Amino acid sequence: MTKTWRNIRGAFDILPWASVADGAAVPGSAAWRYVEDAIRQTMARFRFEEIRTPILEEEGLIARGVGEGTDIVAKEMFVVDRGRDRYVLRPEVTAPVMRAWLQHRLEQRGGVQRLYYIGPCFRAERPQKGRYRQFHQFGCEIVGSDDPRADAEAIALMLTVYDAFGVTGSRLRINTLGLPEERRRYAAALRDWLEPHRNALSETGRRRLDKNPLRLLDTKDEREQALLRDAPLLVDFTGEPTRSRYESVKQCLDEAGIDFEEDAMLVRGLDYYMHTAFELDSPDLGAQSALAGGGRYDLLGAALGSDRPAPGTGFAAGMERLFLALDAQGLSVPETASLDVFLVALGRDAQQWAFREAQRLRREGASASFDLKGRSMKAQMREAHRQGALFALIAGESELAAGVVQLKNMDSGEQTQLPADAAPTHILQCLGDARANDAPVSIPSP
RNA sequence: GUGACCGUAGCUCAGUCGGUUAGAGCGCCAGGUUGUGGCCCUGGAGGUCGUGGGUUCAAUUCCCAUCGGUCACCCCA
Incomplete structure (x- = not known):
């Protein structure tokens, strides 16, 4: 590699x-x-x-x-x-x-x-x-x-x-x-108080004592924490x-x-x-x-x-x-919305159709996608499923010649033939119904 | 900057007490269904076992270095 x-x-x-x-x-x-x-x-x-x-x-x-x-x-x-x-x-x-x-x-x-x-x-x-x-x-x-x-x-x-x-x-x-003045006075007092205990401090504790005694206060060392329990408090200054x-x-x-x-x-x-x-x-x-x-x-x-x-x-x-x-804490975040329509096309003319039709659906506010690799119908259907498409709009050469398309509901599996012209309107109407009762899907988060 | 641990397919990991073609699951692709997804079955692609050097007849395996990762220290939201 x-x-x-x-x-x-x-x-x-x-x-x-x-x-x-x-x-x-x-x-x-x-x-x-x-x-x-x-x-x-x-x-x-x-x-x-x-x-x-x-x-x-x-x-x-x-x-x-x-x-x-x-x-x-x-x-x-x-x-x-x-x-x-x-x-x-x-x-x-x-x-x-x-x-x-x-x-x-x-x-x-x-x-x-x-x-x-x-x-x-x-x-x-x-x-x-x-x-x-x-x-x-x-x-x-x-x-x-x-x-x-x-x-x-x-x-x-x-x-x-x-x-x-x-x-x-x-x-x-x-x-x-x-x-700041109060903190300075306190820092000085804290240093004076700690100085006699210098040997009880860790190495980093001693370094902090010289550099910035206040930093000693949030030490994780238990011995130092115990020691500091009796130390003077900032409030008193x-x-x-x-x-x-x-x-x-x-x-x-x-x-x-x-x-x-x-x-x-x-x-x-x-x-x-x-x-x-x-x-x-x-x-x-x-x-x-x-x-x-x-x-x-x-x-x-x-x-x-x-x-x-x-x-x-x-x-x-x-x-x-x-x-x-x-x-x-096992909290999850909702996944983003699913895909409205996946256009399945077979053949060159159908691919052109799918491209045009996708633009049209998108202009109408639906989300639409289609295959960009010229793959088999099976692969396109799989892709539609993977993307969580609500509908698949399917057309091959024969359908286009006849001016019809197949609309498949990916959830129920039912499929109907429609006049190609009427498909977008029909889909948008179906989507309106589907949106009325959609529920957010949960995914295992991060 | 310091320390410990780790580094095998896209992902999660087995494995080799050094020895012919390195495995699984998931994922991906395809076929089973000559134009229809999810389930199932079958097959396939994909790895110079992080990189370089050393020891050895032989290294993915042992040693060193290096790069990368993780966690911790320092410090900090």
Whole structure:
């Protein structure tokens, strides 16, 4: 075998059918479309509007927005070098959305912008379950409001998306990260507190202690978790405004009947988060347990050089992980509609007829298909069946000469002869009847 | 970037303690039905056993490297 080209590491093709590639379940394009549509519907119910930003952004935007010190910026970005300019494939969408908000002065549109996005992002990490180099995120950004209810709104929207799919068993954790000064004071205090226990920490724990003590909080090492149980908490380093805004968020969630756990150990990896932080975990995802997460980022605008206040809050969620959760819970997605008519033709003239007739049916709104290989009738009938055709419209040379065609109901098997001219009208009428009582078909998903 | 495991038909996998033509199921194609699908029967196509090198009389099988995959670490939505 000569070289067969294949998609690059960490990316994958979404094929017309649900397929399994190299052991990893990859949903088909129909499943993707279904899930994307359902997400859009939920977003629309919350009256969020879609924003689509370029896949490519200036490197500086991401570096400043996401944070120079983050791993994403330090080593996980795909850079496109155009000589004078350096672009990156976006690793996340919040910074681009903020860029668009600032660039287009969206605050002048009046009111608060409730925006959502859905699309691919890129990170040059080693792939792993639920984690790819080209991955797909959806999420919302509420820009222009620093109201605690906006945080609750983002959380409510996030949960509603998963509810709409029937995903259960996931856990919402929330925390406050306070203001940057409060966090700095806390980080210093935490470091001081941990320093005497340095020897009890793992190697990576010690590295985090030096680099970013807050990151120690979400350690998976049980010994470290036990140790941290007695560590100082961030809340104790926050002032009254921070605490009361955190209380407001929690109160909103309570009033909306949203269950959550407070988790003082929850921290976020990106620099722009402050105040409210939250994460949604699923028990079904393996090591990458986060379905979605988010928080408030009131200083992101300033980090991008804006002198206008640009308070914002939102969540980001992974499509691939949503699929994993759907799959783990045995939820399926409906398959797309079946084919209305398959035209079966025998002979050259009949093939021309089938082509013309298909166009005519399609113009009338029916879906129609036909064979493109000049195959036997048996093969064409098999194809019609495989495509789930409701009707087969059959014609050979003799029929055409006589001005008639055969219409076969693929379900009942009954077949009738019709004048060729009358066939389309008749079919459309039959389809109308059939549509009245069609039911969505279920396929085993992802 | 690090580690572990894995790499045989389109897919899921057997198999060879190193030895003549490498198998199954599903799928695909065709025939059984000289113009009619699903079920059934029969047949066929499709593999340089990921690639390169080494050991050997002989390698798909053993060894090394490499590429690719999976999972995990790091880190993170």
